[in-house]
Amino acid sequence: MAYTVKAVSDLAGVSIRTLHHYDAIGLVRPRERTEAGYRLYGRSDLERLQQVLFFKELGFGLEEIREILDRPDFDRRRALLDHHELLTHRKDRIERLIRAVERTLEGMEEGKTVEERVWFDGFDATQYEEEARQRWGHTAAYKESRERAAAYSQADWEAIGSEQTSILRDIASLADRDPADPEVLAAVGRMHRFINERFYTCSLEMFRGLGDLAVSDSRFTETYEKLRPGLPAFYKEAVAAYCARSRA
Amino acid sequence: MAYTVKAVSDLAGVSIRTLHHYDAIGLVRPRERTEAGYRLYGRSDLERLQQVLFFKELGFGLEEIREILDRPDFDRRRALLDHHELLTHRKDRIERLIRAVERTLEGMEEGKTVEERVWFDGFDATQYEEEARQRWGHTAAYKESRERAAAYSQADWEAIGSEQTSILRDIASLADRDPADPEVLAAVGRMHRFINERFYTCSLEMFRGLGDLAVSDSRFTETYEKLRPGLPAFYKEAVAAYCARSRA
DNA sequence: CCTTGACCCTCACGTAGCGTCAGGGTGTAG
DNA sequence: CTACACCCTGACGCTACGTGAGGGTCAAGG
Structure with missing residues (x-):
């Protein structure tokens, strides 16, 4: 047809x-x-x-x-699953906008002062666009890691894989602690440095975004859950705590 | 501050x-x-x-x-209520996109052929944009009616008001019938002609959109409900039936 | 066969809403 | 004074089409 x-x-x-x-x-x-x-x-x-x-x-x-x-390994089904997840997050954004309207109206009705920050919740779409680009490798960071990767040997890759697994295992073993525990923060810090050294320049902002991905991107979520149930959420909290401490 | x-x-x-x-x-x-x-x-x-x-x-x-x-009568609160309603409809659109993904995946999983039309449900945003413009008078039709209105006298307005009320009353009195009933269609046809004569050139497409507004725009919904409970939905169905018949 | 209306083509100008960059000034803390 | 974050104006450039011009194609009806 x-x-x-x-x-x-x-x-x-x-x-x-x-x-x-x-x-x-x-x-x-x-x-x-x-x-x-x-x-x-x-x-x-x-x-x-x-x-x-x-x-x-x-x-x-x-x-x-x-x-x-045009990538040779582009997979339609995989893409649709991703779209599904990302669209769900886009829907969350609209809901945030709707709530901003409601909060604004509340502030007007009751004569009380609502913070101006509340008025604008949801308008900044960069978080959502960044999330989508992370998934498909369309970030400057990804490009940088691609360039570095080009120089790695098989032995390098094995070392990298071991190192990453080791760090994740350490973090998983600490998952019953407070995310702000010093040992947790130290382990998360090792992950941060690992990424900076092996892949790309990873600011605290970006690292925080990666922490969020542990929860919002099913690929990470699944991997981390296999290591230890509840690890995605813990990891996100731990990364957030690490980033807050590092900024101070 | x-x-x-x-x-x-x-x-x-x-x-x-x-x-x-x-x-x-x-x-x-x-x-x-x-x-x-x-x-x-x-x-x-x-x-x-x-x-x-x-x-x-x-x-x-x-x-x-x-x-x-910049309109002198712009009302912030009124606008926020409108935004709230329209954003809810935008959320519906995202949900439609999400369902399109699901349906596409279903079609791939079960080896059954899903109609291509299903793939694209939600992408066409014009319906939603048109709805927003209708609310704020930013359509070509609105501009045309503004020009005609400039030539109306007070007596004209009174006649128009009476005529519109009369037509709506007739439709309301028929609301217990099937929306495709000939008398219903005739009454709806009178409304269509009324709009064409008094306000603007109203295609069937546009008229159909107006029928939808009876349900989706709370201003119309409230007015019509006062005339008769359930009238908005009935009116929408009747307009849809009228448009379908007129197209054949 | 002709007419009409819907649909098709290519070409090309123009645009809304910024992103980015250049070059330089301002404010504050150390 | 220096360094850094923030501010300004001016201006080129860009993405993704919208719109219009001018003309061909298809199919149904007279």
Whole structure:
């Protein structure tokens, strides 16, 4: 079954001009053209368009999307699972905006002063966009680690793997303590240094974001849960405590 | 309490460049400048910025936002209530996207073919943007009715009011019937013609959207409920039936 | 066959809303 | 004084299309 541009436009909710543009930049090309030059899209074209639209919805630029989709190891199913998770977080953001409205109204009704900070909760979308980019390797940090990785030998990788496992094991063994316990902080600090030395320059801000990923990214969550039940949440708290102490 | 650009940027989650831009176009201006030229924002500036960000979140352009905020009768509280409702609908959209992912995955897992239409549910944002514009009078139709209204006299307005009330009353009196009942359709048709004659060129598509507003916009819902409990939903169904019949 | 209307094409100008950078001033703590 | 964080204005550039011009294609109906 083939679709012309109007059919695809109606189906997908994008303009014909957008489809022309995506064809022109090689992002979503129709499988064929009629003799008259009409574009005819097939099912796999629609699959790709769907992916484009999800990535776009999550804040990626078109060139970024193209790079991701063209990876030889791109896996559609894996991507959909990711989209699902990230969209859930986007929904959280809207809920935060809704609550900001409610809090603002409360402040107006009851004559009490609500902090201005409350008014703006949810507007800053960078956290969510950063999360999406972390997942797909579109951060400056990822690029830096790629460059370093290019220089690693097999032995290097084995050493890195052992070191990382060792640190995580240590943290897991301390998971019954307070996240702010000095030994916990020391172990988390080793992780921070490990990343800085082996992968990329990792600011406290970024490290804190990685801590959050332990809870919000199912790949990390699963891995950490296998090490020890409850570890994701503990790790996040421990990283947060470490970052707060290091900043002071 | 005064805030400089960095403070506002951190508070509201917008860039300093954005604040410069908003000042330059007169959208959000700081209440004063220091002798060195630093911008100092006050509470009411932040209130306005909050409104700008909500409208922007809902898809309005900056010029549109300015026009709305500068109306003498702009009411902050009324606006917040609207934002609340519209954001709830935006959340619905994200939920639709999430379900589209789920349905796509189901189709892949079970080897059954899911219609391509399902893949794209939620991507078309025009419905939501149109809804927001309807509320704030930023549609071509609204502009047309404004022009016509300029030519109406007091007597015209009275006649229009009576006519509209009469039509709505008729529809309400038929609300116990099937929405596709011929008499219902005739009454709804009178409303359609009324709008075309008195306000603006109203396509079936647009009229259908107005029917939806009876349910989704609390102002219409309240008014219609007062006429008769359950009328909003009935009206929506009746308009939908009328539009379907008229298209055939 | 002609007409009409919906759909298709390419080309190309223009834009909204900033991001980024250059170059230089201001305020505060050590 | 130095260093650092913050501030200013000016201005180039960019992404992702929207819009319009001008013209071809397809299919149904007269």
